Amino acid sequence: MRWSLAVLLLWLGYGSALRAQDLTGQWTGGATDNLSDKKQKLVFNIASGDSAFGGVLHWYLPETHFIRHILISGRYYGRDSILTIREDSIISTGMTESGQQAEVHPASPAAGFLVLYYKRIGHKEVLQGRWTDPSAGSAGGNNQRSGSLDIRLEKKAPPFIPLVLPSHKKKDSTQQRQYETMQNRQSLVAATVPVHGTDSIRIALYDNGEIDGDSVSLYLNNELLIQHLRLTDQAKTLIIAIDRSLPVNKLVLFAENMGKLPPNTALMEVTTHGKTYNIFLSTDYKRNATVEFTLQE
Numbered sequence: 001m002r003w004s005l006a007v008l009l010l011w012l013g014y015g016s017a018l019r020a021q022d023l024t025g026q027w028t029g030g031a032t033d034n035l036s037d038k039k040q041k042l043v044f045n046i047a048s049g050d051s052a053f054g055g056v057l058h059w060y061l062p063e064t065h066f067i068r069h070i071l072i073s074g075r076y077y078g079r080d081s082i083l084t085i086r087e088d089s090i091i092s093t094g095m096t097e098s099g100q101q102a103e104v105h106p107a108s109p110a111a112g113f114l115v116l117y118y119k120r121i122g123h124k125e126v127l128q129g130r131w132t133d134p135s136a137g138s139a140g141g142n143n144q145r146s147g148s149l150d151i152r153l154e155k156k157a158p159p160f161i162p163l164v165l166p167s168h169k170k171k172d173s174t175q176q177r178q179y180e181t182m183q184n185r186q187s188l189v190a191a192t193v194p195v196h197g198t199d200s201i202r203i204a205l206y207d208n209g210e211i212d213g214d215s216v217s218l219y220l221n222n223e224l225l226i227q228h229l230r231l232t233d234q235a236k237t238l239i240i241a242i243d244r245s246l247p248v249n250k251l252v253l254f255a256e257n258m259g260k261l262p263p264n265t266a267l268m269e270v271t272t273h274g275k276t277y278n279i280f281l282s283t284d285y286k287r288n289a290t291v292e293f294t295l296q297e
Contacts (some may be wrong), residue, residue, distance in 0.1 A: 023118075024053075027127060027198040029153035031059075038063060041233060045269070047276045056269070056278050058206060065211040067233045071278060088282045098105050116151065125155040164199060164238045166223030175224060182219060182254045193270055195249075195293045200239050202271040204250075207231035208280060212259035216266065216283070219252040224293040228256065231266050233275055242293060249293040255283035 001061050027044040041060040042214065047053055070087055109291040116129035153181040163280055169181060209233055218225040220240055242249050255264035263284040268291065270277040281289035 002137075006257050023155075026156045027153040028156055029127075029148040031131070034148050034150065040149075042151065042153060043233075045276070046218065055276075058233065060211075066209065067207060067211060069206070069208060069278070069280075105110045116153070127151075127153040127155075164225055164240050166220050166225055167240075168223065170225070175227070176261070178217065178227075178254070178256075179219075179222075179224070182217075182252065182288060183222075185286055187252060189292055190281050190289045191277065192292045192294055193272065193277055193279075194296045195209045195242060196273045196296045198242065199244065199274060200241050201293065202237065203241050204235040204237045204269040204271075205229065205231060206233065206235055206269075208265040208267045210261055211259045213257070214259040214264045214266065215256040216264065217254040217256055219254060221246065221249055222252075225251075225258045235269070242295075244295060247295055249295075251282055251291045251293065253281050253289040253291075255285065255288075258284065 022151060024046050025048070027042075029042055031040045032038070032043055033040070039062070041058075041062065043057065043058040043060075045058075046055045052073070054071075054073045058067060059070060060067045072087055074086055116127040119126045119128065129151050131151060193201075200275055205216075216229050216231065216233040217227045218229065221243060225240060226238065240251070253266065253268070258264055263282050265283075266281045266289075268279045268281055270279060270291065272293075281291075283289045
């Protein structure tokens, strides 16, 4: 069954105003298919904002080992305690001969609707609801394939994330060979992110598409940050230090392998100065992916 999410409504119970609730942050949980009892994993990141906001929904299907990253935007109406969310696009990455990447798939015309109810259960903040297949009950709908998803998300407390510093130690022979390989590959600039008055930024990495064993290394300004980082449906999060003596800091994603399905693809969420950038990266044995951080006065 294909689930399509285009509009999402969150209604807060208790009759309290949405403005009194801080929904920004990460919500994690799952969706259960009432026809098969198969569970799907959901991670919903709501970025900060006032009446308008943006974010990303990560939808993982364990039986197929596939993850979809859905970019969303929306608006809330405090008086009615309703938050409306629109699917902007689903972006998949691939490397073409010209080095271009990222294919944008617009929101599906077969829009589904979802209503989630806000509850506080003990110390937990919970969003619960049900999504119904839009083809259910339609004249041409196949009722044998129509069903619904029961959804439950809990707000996660911000984790402690250690600061990762570049290693200035002498490289061993294996690290030196990888460094030389990285330097010999073409480095394509996938995105440029402005940095205002900060010494560190937060980065989260997911696999993009099928979870197939992609493994990467990260280099910051030609220094190794982290090695043998395996990408999955769970975010690998780190905070990196920015060198403010450089006008541009360059973060390079190096593919250690191609997984089962080349190329090596990733979604990188960069958070700096209260804003989140969703950057889709694709690498192979010929090309690295680079994100540039430019210092702003």
